[in-house]
Amino acid sequence: MSAAWGFDTRQVHAGAIVDAEAGARITPIYQSAGYVFDDFDDGEERFAGRSARRAYSRNDNPTNVVAARRIADLEGGVDGVLVASGQAAIAAALGALAQAGDHILTTDRLYEGTREMARGALRRMGLELEAVPIDADEDAWAAAVGPETRAIYAESIANPLGEVADLDLLGRVSKRTGVPLVVDNTVATPYLCRPFEHGAAVVIHSTSKWLSGHGSVIGGAIVDGGTFDWDAAAARFPHLHAPRPHGAPSFAERYGAAAYAAYLRAVVVLEHGPSFPPTSAFLLLHGIETLSLRMERHVANARVVAEALTRHPAVARVHYPGSDDDPRRAVVARMLPRGVGSIVSIDLGTRDAAHAFLDRLRLVSQMTHIGDVRTLAIHTGSTIHGKLDEAERLALGITPGLVRISVGIEEAQDIVDDLLQALDVLAPRSAAECDAVLQPEVH
Numbered sequence: 001m002s003a004a005w006g007f008d009t010r011q012v013h014a015g016a017i018v019d020a021e022a023g024a025r026i027t028p029i030y031q032s033a034g035y036v037f038d039d040f041d042d043g044e045e046r047f048a049g050r051s052a053r054r055a056y057s058r059n060d061n062p063t064n065v066v067a068a069r070r071i072a073d074l075e076g077g078v079d080g081v082l083v084a085s086g087q088a089a090i091a092a093a094l095g096a097l098a099q100a101g102d103h104i105l106t107t108d109r110l111y112e113g114t115r116e117m118a119r120g121a122l123r124r125m126g127l128e129l130e131a132v133p134i135d136a137d138e139d140a141w142a143a144a145v146g147p148e149t150r151a152i153y154a155e156s157i158a159n160p161l162g163e164v165a166d167l168d169l170l171g172r173v174s175k176r177t178g179v180p181l182v183v184d185n186t187v188a189t190p191y192l193c194r195p196f197e198h199g200a201a202v203v204i205h206s207t208s209k210w211l212s213g214h215g216s217v218i219g220g221a222i223v224d225g226g227t228f229d230w231d232a233a234a235a236r237f238p239h240l241h242a243p244r245p246h247g248a249p250s251f252a253e254r255y256g257a258a259a260y261a262a263y264l265r266a267v268v269v270l271e272h273g274p275s276f277p278p279t280s281a282f283l284l285l286h287g288i289e290t291l292s293l294r295m296e297r298h299v300a301n302a303r304v305v306a307e308a309l310t311r312h313p314a315v316a317r318v319h320y321p322g323s324d325d326d327p328r329r330a331v332v333a334r335m336l337p338r339g340v341g342s343i344v345s346i347d348l349g350t351r352d353a354a355h356a357f358l359d360r361l362r363l364v365s366q367m368t369h370i371g372d373v374r375t376l377a378i379h380t381g382s383t384i385h386g387k388l389d390e391a392e393r394l395a396l397g398i399t400p401g402l403v404r405i406s407v408g409i410e411e412a413q414d415i416v417d418d419l420l421q422a423l424d425v426l427a428p429r430s431a432a433e434c435d436a437v438l439q440p441e442v443h
């Protein structure tokens with residue numbers, strides 16, 4: 001593996017192994033719970049972590065290791081760990097940093113599942129998550145950091161309205177305060193955004209989305225950037241510096257810059273057990289091999305869809321980070337030089353309008369999921385944000401007529417045609433408005 005290889009080469013080759021027994025070129029599915037010890041002493045060595053050889057697939061499986069290394073490589077990190085879902089990745093990533101009584105700062109624009117975890121399981125476990133406006137300035141962020149703060153948490157592109165976090169600014173706050181920046185890079189993927197280059201310490205993914213890409217896998221990944229100085233922050237993270245059983249060196253001593261990933265694998269995943277199925281890792285690897293190709297098409301299609309929807313009279317507002325009138329345009333250009341992703345959310349004014357629109361779609365599937373090769377749409381107010389009351393939804397920008405569209409890689413014209421025929425039921429277009437809809441680019 002050469003560090004000089006480009007992204008397209010590394011997405012195919014990084015971390016790959018050639019199976020020793022059969023010489024298989026494709027990473028095999030090692031569907032095995034455990035690994036035979038050579039003898040009694042070997043078993044003891046593996047359990048004590050003194051041997052590099054694995055013991056049990058709950059936290060260490062060869063197929064999973066290849067996929068985790070590949071994601072870590074694409075992100076530019078030093079180590080990666082796969083877990084059972086994106087939700088599990090968030091829980092494990094924060095669980096490896098914080099304990100009861102600790103505090104985590106987040107942007108106020110996050111996937112609702114993460115917010116639900118914050119006010120549910122994490123609060124019950126004694127963690128306090130505090131939201132800071134995504135466009136707050138550096139001093140406001142730094143002022144919100146207290147002695148108990150263990151992480152600054154952001155989504156590079158927020159789900160569902162596409163607000164883009166200024167990771168450079170958050171990276172500077174992380175450096176000033178000694179608190180690691182954790183970035184959920186699910187919607188951007190490492191092809192569009194590289195959080196470690198902006199000061200992140202940890203990147204997490206729902207690998208269920210664009211990384212797998214085909215709607216067939218639930219999974220999550222956590223990548224350690226090797227960028228954070230755990231020694232300088234020893235007071236906040238004593239568990240990484242504590243002596244281990246039988247006089248073994250602490251995680252910080254033994255693993256240095258990769259101490260966080262080692263702790264995550266050897267303690268958090270081992271103890272909680274959110275294991276990733278190796279069959280899913282096999283599918284994930286196949287998805288990653290075409291990530292850049294799919295992302296280019298996703299991005300191009302989303303731009304065409306956003307432009308077409310902007311011109312339709314039934315659409316009150318388009319939420320798309322590539323819009324010319326996006327107040328954070330400069331941040332978007334700095335964070336996402338290769339494109340702004342493929343989530344386009346539209347406000348149709350009322351819940352009834354959203355209802356009529358969604359039930360009229362033919363090509364586009366009405367379901368909860370994003371990052372699929374297929375175009376998907378959902379009324380988030382009655383589903384993902386359904387547990388909130390109206391005022392809470394509005395405070396998050398979830399208006400009654402909001403529909404999130406995850407734009408797939410089908411022919412752009414076919415996606416646009418399906419969306420427009422459903423919108424025409426709400427507000428038929430004039431001939432001039434029909435003509436104004438751009439013809440999609442030919443790929």
Ligand SMILES: Cc1ncc(COP(=O)(O)O)c(C=O)c1O
Pocket residue numbers: 085086087088111113155159184186187205206207208218219220370
């Ligand atoms: C940004 C983001 N992070 C995390 C998750 C959770 O991922 P999963 O569904 O794999 O648990 C999602 C799911 O939609 C998401 O959109």
